[in-house]
Amino acid sequence: MNRVRLSMLVWLVATAAFGHEGHQPLPTRGVQLDLKSGKISLSRSARELIDVRTAAAERRESIERLRAYATIVAPWTKYAVVTSRLPGRVVALHVRPGDAVEAGQVLAEVDSLDLHTLRLDYQQALNDIDLSEKILAGVEPAAKAGSISGQKLIEAQQAHRQNLNTLQVLQTKAAALNVDEGTLATDEESRPLRLPIRSTVGGVVVHADLAVGKFIEPTEHLMDIVDLSTVWVRIGVLEQDWHRVAAGQTVRLTVSGLPGRVFETKVDKLGLMLDPQTHQSIAWAELPNSDKSPALRPGMNGQAELSWKSPKPTLAVPSQAVLSDGAERYVLVEEAAAKEGSEYQKVAVVVGRQSAGHTEIIAGKLLPDDRVVTRGGHELSSLFFLGVLRIGAETARTIGLKVEPATTRVVDRILSFDGALDVPPQQRTTASSQLSGKLVNIRVDRGQSVKAGEVLAEIASLELQDIQLELLRNHLDSELWSGTLARLRNVSDSVPRRQVLETEGRVRTLETKSANLRQKLLTLGLTARQIEGVLKTKRVVDALPVRAPIAGAVVDFDRMLGQVVRADESLFEIHDMSQVRVQAFVGERDSARVQVGQTARIRLVAHPDLETDGIVTRIGPVVGADSRTQAAWIEFKQPPSVSLQHNMAVRITLTTDSPASSLAVPLNAVVRDGLRSFVFVQKADGTFDRRRIELGRADDRFVEIKIGLTAGEMIATSGVPQIQTAYAAVR
Known part of the structure; x- marks a missing residue:
């Protein structure tokens, strides 16, 4: 075992004897380190000087969160405006703003000329029936006696039936207007004829633009009635976050008008169309209101926090226990604790999400109830500074490190365009009356x-x-004349x-x-x-x-x-999403290079991990006067498995030529520092060197390497930003 005292470490590591900014300086006695095994031994005095504290690793529910702006809206069937079916003058008003009403309740009464005309026609029909009935009663005996012709009898019968038909039509019209037939048979003085204006829904009158004596038209907005027993929460989610949202997620809502109050519900529905102006889609939730004093009202704005738990509890430690040297993530586990001193073991871990001051441990040789250093860890971590960039297996998993040999590849000549998902017109329509x-x-x-x-x-x-x-x-007349x-x-x-x-x-x-x-x-x-x-x-x-x-x-x-x-x-x-295509916006100077049948690579902003292929099937005949772009439509070779929406933003890459292969690396393998470009090359001993390179032609996946790299050398192709951070720490 290569044990060295801290006095020797001061010579090896210049920073070891000095405290980090905001931390205690390391003691010069009572510290032993085994670099190979990653074990630190502290005497009682050293432990007290650094003020080492520990906490137990435990299984916790991991929670991920997303915040978005939200608005309170009334459900479609719980907000109604009040209008009149006929023009007229308001003669009675039975409610005012703030009153609670029931569905079907009479809110106001209107004196309408159309109703008076209906009454006049009804009473005229009764008179005509009475007259034709008397005429028919006199004609029938005469026709039987042969004193008048049969034609006269037919004419009298027909006139009487026509009058009955007229009355029947007027009765049907009165029923359609909810007018009592008995009222039509009386005069205005004994029973005034009024058109009742009724509430469509039960709720509270929140607005009334109405007064007795006012003349109103059928198109006029008279009152607003809202049922506040339930409200909807309209949550605007940015397009790039849409892949994280799902029905059933917990929503914690705060609104500006009710400071200090938090309302909890769940996402119950997801929108199906993206707003092309705001690049947001809608997640919906529902909240009940208090019957006596509704707090949430349509129009209120606030913020919604969507959260969802991991499928099962995961091991977690306090976030301050996770230490790093740039790329490497590890914790210090207390292996022995006695009055005279303590021992701590460096354990590499793979970390996940952070939540409520804790960090999820995805992998690593850490067990529940292991005690990890939560205070003093930063001081002790300086002892492990090695001066070389080495990525352990657990850290490689954390950062998603992938290493592969540099090789020759085809770097295509490409055209790149912005675009949007497009539901074809025959599958996208509106319904109207x-x-x-x-x-x-x-x-x-x-x-x-x-x-x-x-x-x-x-x-x-x-x-x-x-x-x-x-x-x-017409039907009654047809029966009569037949x-x-x-x-x-x-x-x-x-x-x-x-x-x-x-x-x-x-x-x-x-x-x-x-x-x-x-x-x-x-x-x-x-x-x-x-x-x-x-x-x-x-x-x-x-x-x-x-x-x-x-x-x-x-x-x-x-x-x-x-x-x-x-x-x-x-x-x-209404959208039928069974066949969605992509509309590309091709710049005017590139339009001649786009041809039907070309293969395209398609990437969606809302689903960043998705890349799929398509075929150019149609090209628009004109260039837009304002945008100076030409439309091209691309069909998916294989429909994506994710949920798609009309207007989702898309990035399209078209291959125009495939030249001979050359030494090339994935775009993600290259890091830039100012105007210079680098890759991380893994050496035989597993450490990484940052090497400067000169780039050539690039497409949307690979970039040509002209100088600085040879075929077969192992390079990092993913997790590179984290390696760059670690490199800066080592340097």
């Missing part, structure tokens, strides 16, 4: 997969109501031929119009069964369905319940 109306129901959630034709939302539309009423009126035609044919001898032909023409016209109206409703999204139900029950379908044009996932929605939307206004965005 074909008629203007009020959004009354949302049937899908964030990121939900939907089938083509599936109902996403429902729109209450007066135009839809009018089309159904027109179909119902019956009239049958009766005319039965008495054809006493009826002019022209009248029969005119009736036949009218029946055909009504049937054609009914068929057209049916097709129109089918095109708008109603099913054949729903249309038959309208004709059978004499009740209209309340809302128009908004259906998914394609199968895919809902990636975007930015509307509120109760909001009035225009026809063809985009409501939902």
Whole structure:
């Protein structure tokens, strides 16, 4: 055993007898070191002078964390705006901001001219029915007695049925507007006719732009109602961090408006589209609110900390116990502790993540309950300064060291471009309503997969109501005239031929119009069964369905319940991610060098460890006037196994030529110090030398070596930045 006293070490290592900045100086007596075995012996006085402290290694849950900005938003189905279905003047207001309301509760009442017109038409229909009924009662006996022709009876019957049909259509219209039919039969003084404005959701009135006497339009935003029992947390995650996020991770939320409070929840959904402006994607979480005093309110901003644990507890030590000489990581383990002195063993370790003041130990000859030096270690570590750069096996694992021989390789001539993931237009679409109306129901959630034709939302539309009423009126008229035609044919001898032909023409016209109206409703999204139900029950379908044009996932929605939307206004965005391609932005001067069929290497910012190949399949015909770039589309040879999103940033490399091979090394093997370049060469004894080299041509993977290296020499190709740090410490 090569034991030397500290007085000899002072001669070997200039720094050994002096304290590091902020640490105690080493004693000049009572210290023994065995460099070969890595063992240090301290006398009692030396141990006390350095003030050595130890702590036990223990198994702990390793936790990784990610911070991001967050915003509180209301769930899609818990925030609603209030609008009126008809124009009119507000005559009663039953709530004010801050009031709690229930779904369906009357918030205000409107005096609408349209309702008065409906009442007038209804009462006129009742009068017409009364009159036609009396006329028919007088005509029927006369027709039986033969004093009048059968044609007169048919005309009286037809007039009465037309009046009944008119009343039926008006009753259907009143039901669609939630107007009591009994009110229509009375006058204004006895029973005033008012349109009730009801709440779509239960919650609290947070805004009201309404006053008695104000005239309002159907498109006007009157009130906001929010149910604060549950809120969503919208977490914006940077693209380069997206690969670290997963559903189920713990979220600790702090908001600016509630200092000192921390809210804990979990990530429940992940966004499916990247914002091209902010380069963020969205992780969603949900939080309950207090029923009596909701603390979290939509619009609040804060910070979310996402955290996730290792699959099982790992061995960890206090972070100050981990020592380093640049690349080497080790701890000093207390092997013997007595009153007269102590012994400590240098143990190389592979370290992992740091969390809560502890460092994870991935590998090394360290066991649970081993006591490691947590104070005084920096002073003792100076004893192991060797003056050479040697990487132990455990340290090699820590830094991911890889050593391989320098060899000849093909260094391609390349073109490099920025790009973005692109979902083809036929697989990326929006869903919208074909008629203007009020959004009354949302049937899908964030990121939900939907089938083509599936109902996403429902729109209450007066135009839809009018089309159904027109179909119902036309259907009733068609039945009436078909019956009239049958009766005319039965008495054809006493009826002019022209009248029969005119009736036949009218029946055909009504049937054609009914068929057209049916097709129109089918095109708008109603099913054949729903249309038959309208004709059978004499009740209209309340809302128009908004259906998914394609199968895919809902990636975007930015509307509120109760909001009035225009026809063809985009409501939902749906992406089918089964076939994603890359769009490259080729600079104008390089466009002639890009050809269909070229192989491309593709790297994603969101998934830095992924490299995959693709083929150029199409090149755009024009150069952008502002960007001065030409689009080229690249298809993946093999779809990546990671989750992809539209607009994810991509780096593309195209090979334009493959010259003869030459001596080359991976790009990661080269370190730069100012304008000079170096590689780390491993010698026969396992130590490393930093050697200056002269570089030649480079592609996206390798760089040519012109001077300074010969084929077969062993060089470090990964873990090089850590070796450079160790080299600086040794030097």
